[in-house]
Amino acid sequence: MISLDRVTTTAYRLTQYARGGGCACKIPPGELEEIVAGLIGPGSDDLLVGLDDGDDAAVVRIDGATAVLSTADFFTPVVDDAYDFGRIAAANALSDVYAMGGRPVLAINLVGWPRDLLPTELLREVLRGGFDIAAAAGCPVAGGHSIDDPEPKYGMAVTGIADPGRLLRNDAAVAGTAITLTKPLGVGVLNNRHKSTGEVFEQAVASMVALNAGACAAALEAGLSAGTDVTGFGLLGHLYKMARASGVTAVIDAAAVPYLDGARQALADGFVSGGTRRNLDWVRPHLASTVAEDELLLLADAQTSGGLLLAGEIATGGAVIGEFVPRRDSVLEVR
The missing domain is CATH 3.30.1330.10 (PurM-like, N-terminal domain)
Incomplete structure (x- = not known):
């Protein structure tokens, strides 16, 4: 090299x-x-x-x-x-x-x-x-x-x-399946802090350079048919698109969502991008929530090279953060 x-x-x-x-x-x-x-x-x-x-x-x-x-x-x-x-x-x-x-x-x-x-x-x-x-x-x-x-x-x-018969699509989620996330959130606020201060966050770099190949293979092995990745529209934005296209409601357990070290402190110190705030504004009319605004901002955090967001469980490398249920009044619910 x-x-x-x-x-x-x-x-x-x-x-x-x-x-x-x-x-x-x-x-x-x-x-x-x-x-x-x-x-x-x-x-x-x-x-x-x-x-x-x-x-x-x-x-x-x-x-x-x-x-x-x-x-x-x-x-x-x-x-x-x-x-x-x-x-x-x-x-x-x-x-x-x-x-x-x-x-x-x-x-x-x-x-x-x-x-x-x-x-x-x-x-x-x-x-x-x-x-x-x-x-x-x-x-x-x-x-x-x-x-x-x-x-x-x-x-x-x-x-x-x-294989055209084994695609992962964002319109194929069905009620009764788990919502699985394969990388922790938080690179958005950490990257914003890096841009502002020059501090380097190796945990964020390691997450962003990690390929989603293993998560893809695990999803196909488990027979899943619905998925997307979490990037600039944040977890809430991409999950909203999936639930809307599939005709279901996505229910998130906020306490189950994993975050990178330092993400909550970066949020507390004000390193929130305009893109993250726009993400939350976009989904808010379709969102029912019982958690604080700061928690919603982290869930809307604009990610770069985030993990896969899957309808269903995989054997390894994924955190179950909620479930898809039959369509209710709100497309997204956060508890």
Whole structure:
């Protein structure tokens, strides 16, 4: 592996070259739904998953045994270290394939880079991080596209394959099944603190670079059919989309939700992103809750490269945080 001197890579705080960071800089979910409303092209019997319910990837059936998954994901730096930024962005992009029950088979890089502000040696480190995570996933990286951009951005377009009869979809949750989360929450508030203070939270980096491959395999092994991943819309936002699309109500036991060390302190110290507050505002009309506002903010915390959110239990690596029940007056309930 080719590596830069650590002093060189840490001389620039990448998070200071962008207004937002990671999946917290997504267009707000309600606004995005209004933008894409009605933008659905000619149908096809082989298009298994499209824009209808905002799933994680598009899915096209090739034959009875194979479906192709297509997705793209990129964002501005969520951490200052260039190599870690590359690893996080790649793991996040690959996650969309795992969230659909697929296996990534090809990735291409998506790059925006302020050439007049940041040395290209840093960009090489970003790309190296992406290559290393893709290699760990057994997914080759072949080319991509780059532009000169006022803010640094990196991500990937990923192609995957899956069994069309064994997809994980966000419209397939049924009442009577558990809600399982495979990574702790809290990277949003920790990343926001990192951007503001420069403090490094290795537990957050370790969570974000961890691939969701094992969770995907466990979900398929358990015969599950409904799932998504938790990213910029927070646990509440992504769970709302799943429950709404499936015609059920999601009931969350707030005490059962796992968090990274330091997340509650970061919240208490005020490191809450605007994206997190927008997430909570979006779901609030559909939410019944008996917990404090701070707890709801953590549940709405905008995640980057979060875990899988599954309808059902898996053998290892997941925390049961609630259950899906028949549709009631509220789509979400938090107790």
